[in-house]
Amino acid sequence: MFVYMDHTATTPTNPEVLKAMMPYFSEKFGNPSSVYSFSKEARNAIEHAREQVAKAFNAEPSEIYFTSSGSEADNWALKGTLDKALKSGKGDHLITSQIEHHAILHTAQYLEKYRGVKVTYLPVDSEGRVNPDDVEKAITDKTALVSIMFANNEVGTIQPVKKIGEICRAHKVPFHTDAVQAAAQLNIDVKDLNIDMMSISGHKMYAPKGVGALFLRKGVNPENFLHGGAQERRHRASTENVAGIVGLGAAIEILKGRLNDDKAKISAWRDKIIAGIQNKIPHAKLNGALGEERLPNNINFSFIGVEGETLLLDLDAKGISASTGSACSSESLDPSHVLLAMGLKHEQAHGSLRFTLGRLTTDEHVNYLLDVLPEIIERRRNMSPLWEDYLKSLKA
């Protein structure tokens, strides 16, 4: 059985989306910037996709800029805003959080190192939540941007975006949110939520890899990130990924049409898995917030005494694809920065597993996971000196 439980890593392109994209490879291949009428089809397709994306988030089509990815949108928002603020002398301070995706964190570190930007990395509580009061306290007259993610990719905790947006608005500081995970699962109204900039990514929402978008509220104009031609109304150079953009638009339209149904179905599975793990596996710690404050598709547990990569390979042998915050599955020696920021010990972070559900999930998959996981954990715990020590510490 192939049980894909890593929808946060990426999603399959919806066949309907792929169908909408197909004509833009070999038939309607015109360069959208060309003058002749043949290229108009490509140009129109992009503008249609822009309307689809704008509508989904209650934005104006003129406020949507297509990019190559969510990472590019994040880079653009941060570097473009800070570059402008530095040049005009209006500010040199960026506020973000300790649990951001690396697309934000590493960009912030770049700005510190090469542009002399001062960055505040706000802490989070034990469930991975940024406190809006901390945002307000961190704002100074030099603050050029606040960037707080909409929902965390590892533990699924949804941030108090509206409140943070309100605070930023009151202090006249632009507010960017990385909504790469949230956009596929939650209703987002950029007007209601006081969002000035928002990054999204196609492949997290059943569109292909290689396409994303940045929402820029009218009047919010970060310096360009990619220089060259006059595409995207002179704000983002490079010939458009027409098929990808068409795919992003189609995927978002389909997604928004079924969002509430998906949310109900997927969060019911999520809660069944959480309850099942808590019933069947002793000393399993749920990471992240509960209920409405958690992404509908996210399950993240720490299993004390065992290491995540080991569990991933055991699960893989059973046909289940999942993810871990352990360092062993990364290039670094440190485990997940998100789990550490939430106050977990290193060994708890090393022993974390994430399952993220989506359109490929079925009842059968959920039952199968709950069937095989307890045995896997028990077997590996019995090989572990840490588990032995942990059991002894409980008796002491």
Place this chain on the structure above:
Amino acid sequence: MALDYSKKVMDHFINPRNVGEIENPDGVGEAGNPKCGDIMKIYLKVNDADKTIEDVKFKTFGCASAIASSSMATELIKGKSIEDAWDLTNNAVAEALDGLPPIKMHCSVLAEEAIHTAINDYRAKHGLEVIPMEKHED
């Protein structure tokens, strides 16, 4: 990150040899720490007459290569004299596994260190000179 492990690593990871503990062991050694995500504990039963390793067991917290390295290292020292067992290098463990990904080489170092610590534990208990441990750059 998808790691490409050799068939041997996967075999020793899925079906590790010599897992467990020895009651009243003659030597115990531990290496690694939970912060790095790897701890290896080795238990030895040594024949006092000819100083050979009669039995060896391990318990390991760590990734697949840490478990496979423990399994392979215990296989390689079983039946050997404590002098020969001491000479088992981390490279020999990695080679016996048909190689480890470069980022995982520290797992084989851990096996060597745990064995050295266990042998020294035995030597100290039996009035033998404790051998200075080499520190690996890791």
